[in-house]
Amino acid sequence: MADGIYVVGILVEERASRGPEVQEVLTRYGSKILCRTGIPDPSKKRGIITVTMQADAPDVDKFKGDLQDIAGVRAQSLRLADAIYNCPA
Template identity: 50%
Template sequence: MQKDIYVVGLMVDERGSKAPEVQQVITRYGDKILCRNGIPSPSRERGIITLTMEATGEEYQQLERELKNINGVMVDSIHFSQPESFHICQ
């Protein structure tokens, strides 16, 4: 099954109260995440997280559904389809 690269952006409102639930979802997909970066917004009420992951379309869609089910979390992504000959450095 082909795995592609997804760069996923999360905007988390009320990050202080939503962070534990968001973290639980991200942890479940930890074996697919290549890189994670998080920064709070200047107001500190909103957080921004970016994830780079290597996953099948189905795996990505499940992550996205779980995150979007958390009230106050917005998700957007960029999808890069990998040709068979392209490999991620390990």
């Protein structure tokens, strides 16, 4: 399946305790991540992370599933376009 450009929004409840697990997942998919931004929710108990990635749909679904396996983490994605460039596997 062809790579596409996806934006994945991640909401992390109780970010202080769940952040390390989320970071582990982000690191595992680092070769597919083009950009990552994060901000704490004003309440300081939640974190909001936006990831732009170049991947195929099954990899994005696996990424979201790995994140959502962590209690208190939600992830949604949006496919924006075809890949910017082709990356070797």
